[in-house]
Amino acid sequence: MDRLLVIKLGAFGDIMQAAGALQDIRAHHAGAELIVMTSPAYGRVFERCPWVDRVFLDPREPRWRLDRMMVLARRLRGLRVDFVYDLQQVGRTGWYRRRLLPGVPWFDPVVDPDTLRDKGTMDRIALQLAAGGLTVRHALRPDLGWMVEDMGWLLARRNIHPPYAVLIPGASAGRKEKRWPWYDELAVWLGRQGVMAVTVPGPDELDLCRSLSHAVMLTDGDRYLDFFELAGVLRSADFVVGNDTGPTHLAAHLGRPGLALFSGHLSPRRTGIQHSRFSWLECEDLRTLSLTRVREELLPLVPSRS
Numbered sequence: 493m494d495r496l497l498v499i500k501l502g503a504f505g506d507i508m509q510a511a512g513a514l515q516d517i518r519a520h521h522a523g524a525e526l527i528v529m530t531s532p533a534y535g536r537v538f539e540r541c542p543w544v545d546r547v548f549l550d551p552r553e554p555r556w557r558l559d560r561m562m563v564l565a566r567r568l569r570g571l572r573v574d575f576v577y578d579l580q581q582v583g584r585t586g587w588y589r590r591r592l593l594p595g596v597p598w599f600d601p602v603v604d605p606d607t608l609r610d611k612g613t614m615d616r617i618a619l620q621l622a623a624g625g626l627t628v629r630h631a632l633r634p635d636l637g638w639m640v641e642d643m644g645w646l647l648a649r650r651n652i653h654p655p656y657a658v659l660i661p662g663a664s665a666g667r668k669e670k671r672w673p674w675y676d677e678l679a680v681w682l683g684r685q686g687v688m689a690v691t692v693p694g695p696d697e698l699d700l701c702r703s704l705s706h707a708v709m710l711t712d713g714d715r716y717l718d719f720f721e722l723a724g725v726l727r728s729a730d731f732v733v734g735n736d737t738g739p740t741h742l743a744a745h746l747g748r749p750g751l752a753l754f755s756g757h758l759s760p761r762r763t764g765i766q767h768s769r770f771s772w773l774e775c776e777d778l779r780t781l782s783l784t785r786v787r788e789e790l791l792p793l794v795p796s797r798s
Contacts, residue, residue, distance in 0.1 A: 647728065657733060
């Protein structure tokens with residue numbers, strides 16, 4: 493039996509974007525053992541993924557720590573993999589190819605560079621899979637239903653009921669420019685439309701979500717929800733509004749309708765969100781994106797009160 497190594501180290505939004513490609517790889521190698529190499533933060537996600545047989549954790553130690561790289565090399569070579577798919581495609585994984593797994597074949601189809609230029613992660617991977625002879629059915633439209641935990645019990649306990657919208661006011665740590673500043677005002681407007689506004693903070697977003705006084709902050713007691721519980725809350729929402737961050741992309745690829753708000757740092761089309769039911773607004777400086785403009789875009793998603 494062949495043994496495949498698929499590398500996807502992170503981050504959370506990128507993992508969501510690569511999930512469909514992973515399913516296509518699984519279908520192409522139906523009889524192989526599929527091992528995913530990822531960062532410790534995402535090990536549980538891939539352990540739950542139905543397309544994965546085993547998870548290999550890479551702590552992503554500094555490459556100048558040669559002692560630790562030697563340990564990683566021994567662990568990797570101990571897997572005895574027959575083939576590698578690099579879905580991360582960064583300098584680190586290129587270094588792994590040259591130094592840690594020399595001689596192991598890597599998926600490396602020839603694709604016209606002009607075809608890949610300005611393409612986002614999902615589109616690039618889909619084009620590469622197709623060029624390598626794989627049938628591409630899921631790479632552009634990943635099915636993340638396997639991540640969903642039933643959260644009806646918690647929603648009922650907190651008296652959260654349809655229609656409700658999940659607001660995602662956070663973003664990557666240190667990337668304040670990716671945060672639209674008017675979520676509390678949006679929550680007020682949603683309440684006037686009969687839509688409850690809900691936030692589901694991660695560990696670094698508790699203070700931010702508490703500052704939204706007109707939205708319900710959903711936690712389980714003092715504990716923030718994990719990836720699977722977050723997916724359950726998102727799947728039940730009528731719609732989602734969020735910044736360019738992992739939970740927004742999770743909602744999009746769970747098939748929910750919604751609106752993503754992008755600053756000028758990255759074109760929305762490079763994130764793959766155009767392959768979902770989400771729409772988006774893009775503004776060089778999100779502080780100048782008006783509440784009025786966001787409300788106009790959301791009106792078709794607000795359920796009728798008649």
